[in-house]
Every structure is written in C-alpha cells, then in structure tokens.
Amino acid sequence: MQFEWHFKLLNISSCEEVDAVMVFVYINGNKERIDNYCGNNSPKQLMSNGPSLQVEFVTHKSEFKARGFRGIYRFVTSEFKEKSIYFMFTADFGITTGEQDEKRGVCTFVFNSETHPSSSVMSPNYPGLYPRDTECHYFFYGERNQRVHFSFAYFDVEGVPPCYAESASDYVEFSNYKTVDRKMQRHCGLKRPKKLASDREFFRITFKSNDKFDGTGFYAYYQFRNVTGKNNIYIAKRVQFVYFVD
Numbered sequence: 001m002q003f004e005w006h007f008k009l010l011n012i013s014s015c016e017e018v019d020a021v022m023v024f025v026y027i028n029g030n031k032e033r034i035d036n037y038c039g040n041n042s043p044k045q046l047m048s049n050g051p052s053l054q055v056e057f058v059t060h061k062s063e064f065k066a067r068g069f070r071g072i073y074r075f076v077t078s079e080f081k082e083k084s085i086y087f088m089f090t091a092d093f094g095i096t097t098g099e100q101d102e103k104r105g106v107c108t109f110v111f112n113s114e115t116h117p118s119s120s121v122m123s124p125n126y127p128g129l130y131p132r133d134t135e136c137h138y139f140f141y142g143e144r145n146q147r148v149h150f151s152f153a154y155f156d157v158e159g160v161p162p163c164y165a166e167s168a169s170d171y172v173e174f175s176n177y178k179t180v181d182r183k184m185q186r187h188c189g190l191k192r193p194k195k196l197a198s199d200r201e202f203f204r205i206t207f208k209s210n211d212k213f214d215g216t217g218f219y220a221y222y223q224f225r226n227v228t229g230k231n232n233i234y235i236a237k238r239v240q241f242v243y244f245v246d
Helices: none
Strands: 002-008 020-027 030-037 054-058 068-074 077-083 086-091 108-112 118-122 135-141 146-156 171-175 202-208 217-228 233-236
Touching: 054 068, 108 118
Parallel strands: 108 135
Antiparallel strands: 002 068, 020 030, 020 054, 077 086, 118 217, 135 202, 146 217, 171 202, 217 233
C-alpha cells in the first residue's frame, strides 16, 4: 500500500505529546512504528511491507487550532489472482521500469536489452520511503557482446559500511552472477556508488531492507552497450540518449 500526505498540524520540532499522526506496519506479526508526524510539512510517501498499514491520529487538549491531515492511499497491485479458496494480491512495489517476474520472487524485475536498452532503475516506492523488511532483485540481460553500464543519480540507503547484519544495515548489492560476487562490496549510507559496468552480458542488483530503519533508496540510469574489437569500442544498440549527471 502506498500513502501520500497533506499536513496542517501544529508546527513544532518534536512530535511528542502534541497532536500527531503515527504510522505502523506489521513485521513477523509484530506492530512496528515507522514514525510520528506533525507540523505543516507533508511526510514523504510511505509504502507498507505487506497488505496492512495502520495510521493513528492522536490529539491533545490545546489552545492551538489546526486543520489536520489528508492522506491518499492506493493498493499497488499488478493483477488479481484466484487460487484454491483464497485471493492473492501481487504488488509492483511502485517500481515503474523493467518487467516484473513473480515466478522468481514477488519483488523481481527483469531488464532485457532487446526491450529496454536504456532506462532507469529505482528502489521500491522511490522517491518515498522504501518499505521495511523487503528484498528486491533486478536482473539485467544483454546479448553476448553487450555490457550494461550504470550511473547513480541518488542514493540514500540506511546503514554503515560494510553494510552487514551486525550493524543492522540495509544495503544494495551488485553482482556479475546470480550468486554473490566477492569482487563487489555492498553499498549503504548516503554516498553514491561510482559509475560501474558489468563484466559480461548479465548483471544483478539486489536491494535489501531490514525491519529497523527507513531511507528513500536509490535511483540510477543504465544503458546496454555493444563491445566490439580488441580495443573495447562501445557501440550503443538502438540508441536512446540518457544523460548521466554527477
């Protein structure tokens, strides 16, 4: 579920002991608070990690008057399926590029050079807060003489390098294989990864968030390029201009 906000509450620096909106999600059956919101500035767009999102509006006796809040929600479903005696919803996670491949996992997206030679790739719910306890995979498939190049325009993934579980870090992981690529480190924090290119025609990006913290994720541009000759001359196939801005 995605949720957008329009706020008009008492404008103070702390949202404790004042009129506020509290937002919760459920992780492994436990109710976890995302944050408290108050003031005049609308929070970033939110997304639940599953089919439920709880919003609580709390008011206190006060001399101040405010107009409250208005929220816009939508269930981000790509299709509706009936299986046996229950219904199953499949979500696109607010990811607008690539082709979703739920046979590999509910948050799995495939980018083929034939159909998507250059475009963008982003974290779930970008530019809003990404959902907690979520794992997404992005698979890039080129032809044998192609490599895929990436340039990150934005990066905000909660964590502390080297981004392992001991530091309760969310992370983005790159790999030239379907398994872990030991040559490539995980990325988290606010520092954008440098421009990178695949070693061969296949590349994988994995995004993983835990149940503790929130961030606004990442946004990157990609482009498949042909490799010809001994000097590695790159020739873009089906040219589409994508501008990389550092």
